[in-house]
Amino acid sequence: xxxxxxxxxxxxxxxxxxxxxxxxxxxxxxxxxxxxxxxxxxxxxxxxxxxxxxxxxxxxxxxxxxxxxxxx
Numbered sequence: 001x002x003x004x005x006x007x008x009x010x011x012x013x014x015x016x017x018x019x020x021x022x023x024x025x026x027x028x029x030x031x032x033x034x035x036x037x038x039x040x041x042x043x044x045x046x047x048x049x050x051x052x053x054x055x056x057x058x059x060x061x062x063x064x065x066x067x068x069x070x071x072x
Contacts, residue, residue: 019056020063026053 002013014022026049029035040046 016059016063016066020060020067023053023056023060 004011035046
């Protein structure tokens with residue numbers, strides 16, 4: 001992972017496996033009442049998690065498929 005700081009923007013450069021790990025973390029956290037569901041106590045956090053998840057899930061699947069493929 002690399003991070004570039006450009007003023008108020010911070011760019012994360014993640015490898016596919018790192019994206020898959022990030023999505024694993026999000027999936028573990030999303031069931032928490034404070035993050036998802038009708039009683040969300042922090043809608044901004046919930047929105048952020050959902051946005052990150054939606055934008056990265058396809059890349060994470062590629063990483064998971066690579067990890068699951070038999071070694072050649």
